[in-house]
Amino acid sequence: MSVRSVSVAKERLRNLLVSDRIQCAPDSVDRLSADLYQAVSKYVEIKPENFDIEITRTDIHIRYTGEKN
Numbered sequence: 001m002s003v004r005s006v007s008v009a010k011e012r013l014r015n016l017l018v019s020d021r022i023q024c025a026p027d028s029v030d031r032l033s034a035d036l037y038q039a040v041s042k043y044v045e046i047k048p049e050n051f052d053i054e055i056t057r058t059d060i061h062i063r064y065t066g067e068k069n
Contacts, residue, residue, distance in 0.1 A: 022055055
């Protein structure tokens with residue numbers, strides 16, 4: 001299994017676990033993540049690959065993982 005395949009599998013598992021924890025369908029979690037990215041990107045210049053969202057039953061954590069200038 002390639003490194004890319006492993007990372008894709010981990011991401012899919014993470015998405016399934018998140019959707020189960022918040023009792024929300026995976027496609028709804030994806031739409032929520034996309035909407036949050038769009039809202040933040042209106043005010044902050046950010047790339048999708050540097051934008052990470054963690055959703056739990058009680059919290060939503062948004063993390064910027066990009067370079068500092």
